[in-house]
Amino acid sequence: MKVIPRDQHCISRKNISPNALKVMARLRSQDFQAYLVGGAVRDLLLGGHPKDFDVATDATPEEIHGLFRNSRIIGRRFRIVHVRFGREIIEVTTFRGHHDADGEGEARRGESGVLLRDNVYGTLEEDAVRRDLTINALYYSSGDFAVHDQVGGLADLQARLVRIIGDPHERYREDPVRMLRVVRFAAKLGFRIEQHTAAAIKEAAGLLDAIPAARLFDEILKLFLAGHGAATLKLLRRHHLLEHLFPEAEHHMARDVRAAELMAAAMASTDRRVAEDRPVTPAFILAALLWPAASLRAEQLRDRGEPPVPAMHSAAQQVIAEACHRVAIPKRFSQPMREIWELQHRLENPRGKRAAELPEQRRFRAAYDFLLLREAAGEETGGVGEWWTRFQELDPGARVEEVAAEEPAGGKRGRRGGRRRRSRG
Numbered sequence: 001m002k003v004i005p006r007d008q009h010c011i012s013r014k015n016i017s018p019n020a021l022k023v024m025a026r027l028r029s030q031d032f033q034a035y036l037v038g039g040a041v042r043d044l045l046l047g048g049h050p051k052d053f054d055v056a057t058d059a060t061p062e063e064i065h066g067l068f069r070n071s072r073i074i075g076r077r078f079r080i081v082h083v084r085f086g087r088e089i090i091e092v093t094t095f096r097g098h099h100d101a102d103g104e105g106e107a108r109r110g111e112s113g114v115l116l117r118d119n120v121y122g123t124l125e126e127d128a129v130r131r132d133l134t135i136n137a138l139y140y141s142s143g144d145f146a147v148h149d150q151v152g153g154l155a156d157l158q159a160r161l162v163r164i165i166g167d168p169h170e171r172y173r174e175d176p177v178r179m180l181r182v183v184r185f186a187a188k189l190g191f192r193i194e195q196h197t198a199a200a201i202k203e204a205a206g207l208l209d210a211i212p213a214a215r216l217f218d219e220i221l222k223l224f225l226a227g228h229g230a231a232t233l234k235l236l237r238r239h240h241l242l243e244h245l246f247p248e249a250e251h252h253m254a255r256d257v258r259a260a261e262l263m264a265a266a267m268a269s270t271d272r273r274v275a276e277d278r279p280v281t282p283a284f285i286l287a288a289l290l291w292p293a294a295s296l297r298a299e300q301l302r303d304r305g306e307p308p309v310p311a312m313h314s315a316a317q318q319v320i321a322e323a324c325h326r327v328a329i330p331k332r333f334s335q336p337m338r339e340i341w342e343l344q345h346r347l348e349n350p351r352g353k354r355a356a357e358l359p360e361q362r363r364f365r366a367a368y369d370f371l372l373l374r375e376a377a378g379e380e381t382g383g384v385g386e387w388w389t390r391f392q393e394l395d396p397g398a399r400v401e402e403v404a405a406e407e408p409a410g411g412k413r414g415r416r417g418g419r420r421r422r423s424r425g
Contacts, residue, residue, distance in 0.1 A: 001124070002150070020053035024142050027055070027092075056095060097121050151165050173204070180241065257378070290323055294316050312341055347368065355403045
């Protein structure tokens with residue numbers, strides 16, 4: 001264990017949550033060890049300002065819970081304690097030990113080697129080795145103000161490397177989601193993936209197929225809605241992971257440059273909104289990911305004689321149902337996806353009173369933004385994006401007059417001037 005004293009690192013207590021300091025102080029007052037650990041230590045060493053603070057200790061979950069009335073034990077696979085201070089939660093975990101240790105707790109594996117339960121407790125040194133990434137296995141003590149490094153995390157932080165602790169093949173077998181974590185942190189931090197850590201992903205990528213679909217959806221939120229979606233998507237494709245999450249999306253992106261550009265534009269748009277602290281929704285990103293598949297399926301149904309709107313409705317249901325075999329998309333997101341898709345036909349063919357009322361619909365702004373992304377990616381829509389941009393500036397009465405006076409030739413309006421808006425509600 002390498003110990004870096006206070007005068008050799010940049011972490012200051014003034015940048016640490018007072019509630020995290022309280023939790024560590026109380027644990028130490030009862031003769032337990034207590035350290036700030038994980039992403040907070042990593043980000044503090046990089047000069048950032050973490051939002052979340054996790055604490056590691058040698059106290060068991062029951063002992064932690066006994067010290068904090070404002071806490072509760074959660075989880076089965078990994079039992080942890082949440083200590084609540086108003087809206088802030090300090091997550092406290094017990095040091096993990098080796099799986100074959102005789103210490104307190106229990107561990108259980110599936111036939112493929114995946115860890116199903118992991119509550120074997122151990123020492124600080126064992127806990128460090130058990131963590132996923134070296135840069136997330138740094139410990140800070142508010143008692144002596146030192147940083148403790150068992151696995152070379154500080155050196156990797158300085159070298160801007162993401163490295164799995166231990167044998168990558170074994171660690172990915174234990175939990176295939178670690179491959180997604182490697183990609184996510186590389187994208188978030190702008191770091192390189194260490195050579196052996198990256199090479200093992202190619203062989204282990206298929207293990208993601210056995211991960212429960214509900215858990216993969218949770219990982220999708222972390223991958224695409226944290227403000228680094230564009231970089232994350234590139235890495236997922238480079239390491240052949242997207243095909244195990246959304247095979248239809250990868251298929252179309254690999255064969256159609258417009259599909260790839262649409263997805264890149266959707267990710268960049270979402271990243272900007274996160275940076276501006278504006279709301280984002282998985283529905284928009286997922287609509288972009290699966291649009292090429294849904295659009296092609298709807299076209300095939302139209303070729304068989306089905307009207308455009310029912311064709312898209314059927315296609316949307318089929319594509320989303322198939323995607324849910326890999327990633328469980330909750331109805332609260334799949335329903336807006338379908339509405340965004342189904343509105344595309346009405347946006348491309350604005351006619352009469354229904355067109356005049358369209359901007360008042362709940363999903364109009366998202367569907368309008370989606371239309372602009374499609375145009376930017378090279379899809380042919382007849383240039384209606386600019387028409388809708390101008391149309392929204394009109395008052396309700398003028399909108400009715402506009403659509404009554406201008407019946408579009410061939411069902412689509414010509415290109416119009418106007419400034420594009422890129423906000424979605």
